[in-house]
Amino acid sequence: PISIYWVRRDFRLTDNAALTAAIRRGSVLPVFICDPQVESLGAAPKFRLDLALAAFEDRLGAMGSKLVMRRGKALDVLQDLARESGATAVYWNRLYDPSSVARDTDIKASLKADGLEVESFTGALMFEPWTVKTKTDGPYRVYTPFWKAVREVGVPAPLKAPDQIPAPETWPHGEARENWKLSAEMRRGADVVRQYVRVGEPAAQARLAEFCEDLIAAYKAKRDYLDAEVTSELSDALSLGEISPAQCWHAGRRRMQEGAAGAEHFLKEVVWREFAWHLMWHYPEIETKNWRPEWDGFSWIDDEDHPHFLRWCQGRTGQPLVDAAMRELYVTGKMHNRARMITASYLTKHLGIHWRLGMRWFEDCLVDWDPASNAMGWQWVAGSGPDAAPYFRIYNPQTQSDKFDPEARYLTRWLPDEMSCASESAIQFFDAIPVSWGLKLTDKSVEPLVDLAEGRARALAAYETFKTQ
Numbered sequence: 001p002i003s004i005y006w007v008r009r010d011f012r013l014t015d016n017a018a019l020t021a022a023i024r025r026g027s028v029l030p031v032f033i034c035d036p037q038v039e040s041l042g043a044a045p046k047f048r049l050d051l052a053l054a055a056f057e058d059r060l061g062a063m064g065s066k067l068v069m070r071r072g073k074a075l076d077v078l079q080d081l082a083r084e085s086g087a088t089a090v091y092w093n094r095l096y097d098p099s100s101v102a103r104d105t106d107i108k109a110s111l112k113a114d115g116l117e118v119e120s121f122t123g124a125l126m127f128e129p130w131t132v133k134t135k136t137d138g139p140y141r142v143y144t145p146f147w148k149a150v151r152e153v154g155v156p157a158p159l160k161a162p163d164q165i166p167a168p169e170t171w172p173h174g175e176a177r178e179n180w181k182l183s184a185e186m187r188r189g190a191d192v193v194r195q196y197v198r199v200g201e202p203a204a205q206a207r208l209a210e211f212c213e214d215l216i217a218a219y220k221a222k223r224d225y226l227d228a229e230v231t232s233e234l235s236d237a238l239s240l241g242e243i244s245p246a247q248c249w250h251a252g253r254r255r256m257q258e259g260a261a262g263a264e265h266f267l268k269e270v271v272w273r274e275f276a277w278h279l280m281w282h283y284p285e286i287e288t289k290n291w292r293p294e295w296d297g298f299s300w301i302d303d304e305d306h307p308h309f310l311r312w313c314q315g316r317t318g319q320p321l322v323d324a325a326m327r328e329l330y331v332t333g334k335m336h337n338r339a340r341m342i343t344a345s346y347l348t349k350h351l352g353i354h355w356r357l358g359m360r361w362f363e364d365c366l367v368d369w370d371p372a373s374n375a376m377g378w379q380w381v382a383g384s385g386p387d388a389a390p391y392f393r394i395y396n397p398q399t400q401s402d403k404f405d406p407e408a409r410y411l412t413r414w415l416p417d418e419m420s421c422a423s424e425s426a427i428q429f430f431d432a433i434p435v436s437w438g439l440k441l442t443d444k445s446v447e448p449l450v451d452l453a454e455g456r457a458r459a460l461a462a463y464e465t466f467k468t469q
């Protein structure tokens with residue numbers, strides 16, 4: 001019998017439960033569907049998806065299989081393919097964001113009504129959100145107890161990659177990925193960002209091995225340093241499923257058992273990702289609404305045309321660390337974790353701009369965009385989220401810079417030094433930005449939008465007024 005394996009964000013052969021089950025059953029018809037959900041992705045996530053698709057197409061091709069690509073509503077495409085190929089089952093690995101859950105629930109019911117066997121599997125997470133429960137049978141809202149609850153739960157060993165993927169006798173027609181133009185919205189930026197991303201399953205596995213071997217021991221001590229490059233850099237591969245969290249977990253645990261100092265800390269970070277998805281599953285509105293409703297009355301500026309917001313996006317706030325980080329984001333499609341916290345704090349506190357606007361800008365620029373981690377990260381920094389930092393914890397970019405970039409290596413990498421010694425990365429920013437921004441490398445640094453002490457005082461005053469309302 002033929003099974004359709006519906007590929008979504010699981011571009012890997014190893015530890016792939018849906019693919020493994022389909023192979024066990026007989027011939028496999030892997031399909032990727034460019035549906036409205038894919039079309040609605042931000043520019044950088046869509047571009048990164050395009051790269052992942054191309055790599056996975058090659059990987060399946062090398063196994064004598066294929067990735068059939070079709071555009072349309074997912075249910076229509078799956079029904080057409082089942083009819084055309086005679087497939088009698090449809091398998092996929094689960095996703096947990098609200099729109100995927102709604103779509104997949106409908107599709108499962110409709111395909112079952114058509115008489116097909118339909119099954120979904122665990123793969124994007126280690127701990128299904130509905131299985132981790134507090135003593136009172138509810139979801140977790142705070143990270144540390146969540147970590148304590150899951151750390152002793154066994155994570156099944158990753159499944160092996162298949163030796164072969166049995167192909168159907170004939171292949172239904174597919175569309176050319178190039179015609180979908182998934183990278184089109186990146187415009188000039190695509191060539192620049194491409195130089196910074198590692199794409200595909202073998203690259204992710206090699207990076208995990210390299211990280212565990214060479215970097216993990218220094219991870220805990222150095223991960224906050226902006227230029228240290230000791231983190232795994234696996235977030236985009238995890239977001240696209242080029243590697244599974246279970247593979248990261250087992251590799252990290254092995255190093256922990258061998259006594260590597262930073263290994264447990266790495267496991268904790270991988271579990272932050274699980275926690276974010278736990279929150280999103282139980283509170284799907286975390287992306288759109290203040291998690292703490294009392295924050296609805298806070299006086300954020302909620303105007304995406306506000307000149308201060310534009311200057312923040314362009315890396316022209318006049319605060320060197322904020323500007324360096326925003327440029328790192330634009331050029332590499334990623335940003336250091338601490339820099340994400342500092343830029344988010346600066347936007348929501350010093351500038352008083354709504355976290356949702358910042359979250360959406362990240363959603364458009366991040367190749368590792370992950371709706372759950374992004375929403376949790378923004379609400380955490382803004383103070384409106386679960387387990388959030390208190391609002392009055394306002395990062396001072398200057399102090400953070402002195403502490404986590406003491407030799408100013410990060411700053412000099414991203415900010416042109418009045419033309420005299422602009423680094424390669426700084427120049428790339430000007431290659432990548434839209435012409436409509438009207439910025440040139442020769443532009444002198446800008447006056448700070450706000451004085452740091454004044455911005456902090458204003459934020460605290462706004463908070464006091466809000467609290468006493």
Ligand code: FAD
Pocket residue numbers: 223231232233234235236238239266269270271272273274276335336337338340341344362366368369370371373374375377378381
């Ligand atoms: P490592 O330090 O090597 O960590 C290993 C893995 O653990 C990461 O790849 C990631 O999957 C996970 N992880 C680490 N830190 C966190 C965290 N704080 N929250 C959730 N998971 C974490 N991460 C994303 O993957 N996508 C996003 O869209 C995203 N947006 C963020 C927005 C804000 C405002 C903040 C503060 C954080 C955001 N993060 C996001 C989390 C974090 O910044 C990145 O996961 C991390 O910088 C990726 O680098 P790395 O792969 O080298 O991580």
